Amino acid sequence: MALSRFLTMFLIVAVSIIPIISSTDFIVGDDNGWATGFDYQAWAQGKEFHAGDKLVFKYMKGKHNVMRVNGTGFQQCAVPPDSSTQGFTTGNDVIVLSSPGRKWYICGISNHCENGKMKVAITVQPQIGFGAPTSSPNPTPTPISAATGTSPIYSSWIVIIFALLIAIMF
Numbered sequence: 363m364a365l366s367r368f369l370t371m372f373l374i375v376a377v378s379i380i381p382i383i384s385s386t387d388f389i390v391g392d393d394n395g396w397a398t399g400f401d402y403q404a405w406a407q408g409k410e411f412h413a414g415d416k417l418v419f420k421y422m423k424g425k426h427n428v429m430r431v432n433g434t435g436f437q438q439c440a441v442p443p444d445s446s447t448q449g450f451t452t453g454n455d456v457i458v459l460s461s462p463g464r465k466w467y468i469c470g471i472s473n474h475c476e477n478g479k480m481k482v483a484i485t486v487q488p489q490i491g492f493g494a495p496t497s498s499p500n501p502t503p504t505p506i507s508a509a510t511g512t513s514p515i516y517s518s519w520i521v522i523i524f525a526l527l528i529a530i531m532f
């Protein structure tokens with residue numbers, strides 16, 4: 363009797379903290395990675411990004427890079443003048459989406475952005491789990507649908523497995 367009540371309580375607590383600590387890693391371009399000739403706008407469509415999630419840009423170091431730009435820089439494929447502070451060049455660049463809003467990233471190598479379509483624009487929504495609305499505060503034409511891709515890695519699975527292990531132990 364007491365045991366099952368403990369289990370119920372534990373599961374309620376575990377399930378309620380999952381949305382707070384969960385975050386999703388998005389591999390930009392999925393298996394294609396960060397390369398020329400891929401439609402990153404199509405890739406971003408239908409995905410929901412939340413503050414705390416991460417973008418991972420994978421490419422061969424030196425062949426590409428990742429520049430965070432503003433909307434103008436995105437449209438014109440313009441690399442910011444102080445590129446050293448805005449750029450990522452490791453080939454496995456993990457960018458934490460720390461705040462909500464519109465974010466733009468381009469490749470700054472030669473004409474990869476303009477001719478190779480190496481540009482991606484996303485809208486980051488507030489973090490889940492704090493009673494934040496799931497819709498974007500500024501109306502942007504980003505369609506909102508369930509993210510069904512297989513690449514996002516849900517760290518909340520660790521919590522679920524951990525909770526189940528403890529539940530089994532008791």
Ligand SMILES: *[C@@H]1O[C@H](CO)[C@@H](O)[C@H](O)[C@H]1NC(C)=O
Binds near residue numbers: 433441442443
């Ligand atoms: C966009 O970025 C460029 C280059 O960094 C800068 O010159 C420009 O003022 C920015 N535009 C806006 C609207 O912030």
Ligand SMILES: [Cu+2]
Binds near residue numbers: 470
């Ligand atoms: Cu490139």
